Structures are given as structure tokens and as C-alpha cells.
Amino acid sequence: MTKTVRSLADLKPLARELAASRAAAELERERRAAAQRLADQERRVFELTVGPVTPLRRVDRVLHDLAQPSPEPRQREADERAVLLQALSDDIDIDTLLDTDETLSFRRDGISVEVVRKLRRGHWALQGQLDLHGLRRDAAREALSLFIHDSARRGLRCVRVVHGKGHGSPGREPVLKGRVRRWLVQKNEVLAFVQARGSDGGAGALIVLLTGTA
Structure with a gap:
């Protein structure tokens, strides 16, 4: 909503609003700049520690659910193995x-x-x-x-x-x-x-x- 300026007295509140808006914008710019400087510093520290890093090329992919392998009847096989061995005698x-x-x-x-x-x-x-x-x-x-x-x-x-x-x-x-x-x-x-x-x-x-x- 646009305010109608009727006298010089009305300009003072408007000036204060504009000053506050500019101060808030400047504060946001400084916050973003500080965050960027911190990120750059952390990246440089990482590069100095591990050496140059080449970002991986992003490839869009679809992840499929892997089919679970069929259960192996190991107990049954062990039982069959035991029966096979017990059935053979040296004394016959x-x-x-x-x-x-x-x-x-x-x-x-x-x-x-x-x-x-x-x-x-x-x-x-x-x-x-x-x-x-x-x-x-x-x-x-x-x-x-x-x-x-x-x-x-x-x-x-x-x-x-x-x-x-x-x-x-x-x-x-x-x-x-x-x-x-x-x-x-x-x-x-x-x-x-x-x-x-x-x-x-x-x-x-x-x-x-x-x-x-x-």
C-alpha cells in the first residue's frame, strides 16, 4: 500500500523504514558472504589435507530392489549327509x-x-x-x-x-x-x-x- 506524503513531517517515518530495510538487506548480504567464506575455507582445508579433488559426474539412476536369493536347505542337506554316512558299515x-x-x-x-x-x-x-x-x-x-x-x-x-x-x-x-x-x-x-x-x-x-x- 502506497503512503501519501502530505508534509515534511510525514517523510521522517518513511525515511526510518527505508533505512531499516537497507540495514536488513545489508545484514543478509554480510551473512551470506560470511557463510560463503567459511565454505571456501573448509574446502581449501580439505584440499590441502587430501589433495586435489575432482567432483564426480552426476548420473541419474534408478535403484531396483534386489531379489533375495532362495533359502538354502542347509539343515536338510546336513541331515541327508549324516544319514548317508551312517548307512555304510565296515563290518558287514x-x-x-x-x-x-x-x-x-x-x-x-x-x-x-x-x-x-x-x-x-x-x-x-x-x-x-x-x-x-x-x-x-x-x-x-x-x-x-x-x-x-x-x-x-x-x-x-x-x-x-x-x-x-x-x-x-x-x-x-x-x-x-x-x-x-x-x-x-x-x-x-x-x-x-x-x-x-x-x-x-x-x-x-x-x-x-x-x-x-x-
Whole structure:
């Protein structure tokens, strides 16, 4: 609203208002200048401390929510692992379970002799192998159990297990050879096994037939 000046007396209040307005504006300018000087000083101190700084180029981006990974059934896997290991005994007597041929082959009830002959002749292609060389008894038992279980779960039909001929063992006796046979006959996934042919490892390996092939 514009004031009407009627006399010189009316100019005094107006002059005071103008002076107060100018003083307030000047005070605001000084406040902003002081803030800028402080910011410049802090920036110089930072540069002297860490060296020259190049501002990063600002890039507009969209942040997406990351999908949470599926929970891993670790407890169930641990339970299955424990069951697999507990199921294999070193004390089982397998002499009556092995066929009394030159290689002491094995076939489960219901598996014909012809299946064993085919297995020995290499009728089924090898689809997997486990080498137990250098493993101690417990480690070998665990590795064999998990290998047979996993191979059957993946649908493998014929695999080879290398237990060695014992040339590097004390007394040159094959430490794992008998144990591997004992462990295999206890695995429900195993239908039959025979000693490997010479080209496949001979007396140091077994060819194992898994469920679903006979």
C-alpha cells in the first residue's frame, strides 16, 4: 500500500523504514558472504589435507530392489549327509553277497547274470568317475557315498570307482579295495558292480551299475 506524503513531517517515518530495510538487506548480504567464506575455507582445508579433488559426474539412476536369493536347505542337506554316512558299515560280511567268479562281482537280487556280463563287456558307457587315491578311510567312505547318491540323483547309469591296486600302501595291500566293495553293496542305488577291464583300470577299479538300467 502506497503512503501519501502530505508534509515534511510525514517523510521522517518513511525515511526510518527505508533505512531499516537497507540495514536488513545489508545484514543478509554480510551473512551470506560470511557463510560463503567459511565454505571456501573448509574446502581449501580439505584440499590441502587430501589433495586435489575432482567432483564426480552426476548420473541419474534408478535403484531396483534386489531379489533375495532362495533359502538354502542347509539343515536338510546336513541331515541327508549324516544319514548317508551312517548307512555304510565296515563290518558287514559280504562274502555271501559276491559272486564267486575271478573278480568277485556283485549283483543285487533280481539282477540277472547276463546284466553282469554286459557290465563286464562295457555294454554301458561310463558317465562318471570317482578316484579315491590318497584318501583315508573316512574321507573315502564319505566321498563314495555322496558320489553314488549324487550320480543316481542325476540319472547317471554307469560309473567307475577307482580304489587303487595298493602299490603305494604298506605291505602293498589294497587298503580300500575290500572296503569299497562293502560300502557299495550297502547302497540301494547300486544294482551291480564288476572289476574293471584292463583298459579301464583293471584290479584297481570297479564298474558300477546304478538303478534304472537293468
